[in-house]
Amino acid sequence: MSFAEPEHWQGTSSDPSDEQFGHVVEATSLDKASEYDAVLVGEPYDGAVISRKGAADGPAAIRAALAGIKSHHFDAGPVSSIGDLGDVVIPDGSVAEVQDAVRATTAEIHAQDTMPVFLGGDNSLTFPNVAPLLESGSVGVINFDAHLDVREVPESGPTSGTPYRQLHDAGLAGYACVGARHFETSTAYHDFVLDNEGEVVTAEEVSDDAVAAIDSALSALEHVDTLYLSVDIDVLDAVYCGASAPTPGGLSPGDLFRAVRLAASDDRVAGFEVVECAPPLDEHNRTVDAAARTVAQFLAGWSA
Template identity: 30%
Template sequence: MIKNYKVQNMKFWEGRVDSESDYDSFRWHQVVKPLDLNDENLKTFDGKLAFCFIGFESDLGIKKNKGRLGAAMGPEAIRHELANKPCNFSKDLGLFDAGNVSADGLSLDEAQGILASCVERLLELNYFPIVLGGGHETTFGHYKGVFSYLNKREDKPNIAIVNFDAHFDNRPYKDQGPSSGTMFRQIHDLNLENDLTYNYMVMGIQKSSNTVSLFKYADETKTQYVLAREIANGDLYPVFDRLDDFLIDMDHVYMTVCSDVFNSSNAPGVSAPQPFGLNPELVVKLIKYVLNSGKTISFDICEVSPRFDQDNTTASVAAVVIFTVVTKLAARVHR
């Protein structure tokens, strides 16, 4: 039995029903199916493409990072906004929900370890994981699951990390411990220990939200970054070129979104609101461009905090981002 893991209560997946027979009128809540990772008889998905949600109910990293708590409630808020999304994909696409990992009563490392094992199992079962955070500490657990899965199957896999974020999240952790601001330094060290290259690109960086030391560390580790102001003007072609250069030699892409990358008018419900954050439409265009590489293996979106949200705006933005990921990848597979 997986510790601190619970199967999703499917009553949360409810919404409008336009038709019970016309698939073109269906919404996500009518097709999503439960998945129990404690079921030893689970079989590998044998279709072309299946997505599986798993929530990470954690504020531990945000608390250690002295941020605003509330992201542990993010997974259910995002599911609520996803429920009424239209099924803009073929009937044979699989849409599943594997429930949640709770950090209650655990250390951050323990909770991330459990999430890692769940992500690895989903990949083994041929599902595309979509992890619903939780604080952005979600990333280290998620990445460890992807890392473990690939490391068992390939010789020195070249894994690219594409992060949409106002922050580098590469702060030191040896003295004060890991948090929601240290994950990418932890990933760097994990890769170094295993003689793997560290391939990290972050888009949406705010100069006002990162110290000089963090910029220096980014340069030392050859982190690729794009400032928010370089994206905000809407001229994305130079960014596309940089993405091409970054992704061309990569085998796999792990993509993560911290909701504080968005402008606070679009995402008020986050740990660290950004008044000069990005328009979600621009971020969606960049996400689509990364997905076009055909290399994305897993995805998460983090730091949706219902406690500070207004009219579910932040959760709604997260749901549209996930809708984009699902429909874009479905279109690539079924075209």
């Protein structure tokens, strides 16, 4: 297990009253992680992406954008006590070998008394990010995503489209996809989710009523002990979305922020991630900025 040394954080404003995440996030180490309410963990990997790559650049870009965001939320107040463990060192090897190596690291992170916030990286690492939680009780995932990502694992190994099938096979107790798009998922995969008592909440439903949409997702997961929240940034509409598979008909950033903040307020939440943000595919940093603000919204909702 190893991390690349985290960089020093600093704000971008010359106004001493402008407290930004760059002023409140501190570089730290695993042995000191429990001193912080939450810790950031970068996962610069896109070796499992089915289509266009670029997500390996996500962690650095999200951190850079987050540093300049002000720390105050009007309802929750200021966000504080955030550490940064740096980036997980990703080994060479197959996707399965990378998942195994990352899982050993995330198990150590989950063992600390802090909230892990994973900055991806591609969606294949959702499996090792969640898997250690399965060892200590029933776990459910709310997946903010245009797609269900429950493909069967092919003989060639896992991909960015297989993490929730892998988690189901490993004992995941509940699954809800929020923001799913019509005509983006095969019937077989929708049937798989329903056959396993999962829930699919469409992008239209979120746009119509974010509170009701999150209530539907949480109701489907009321039987689990622990919740994990995952945001695949392609849940955003293509206009805002620099990712491997952008499509029209998705969420606005505002809809995503509210939905994530509502879900984050559940006392069972034990982890969060933003994945598939691909800066090389972005325009004018729209997606990077949205991803960074999604992290901020999660922290505000969780700490409120």
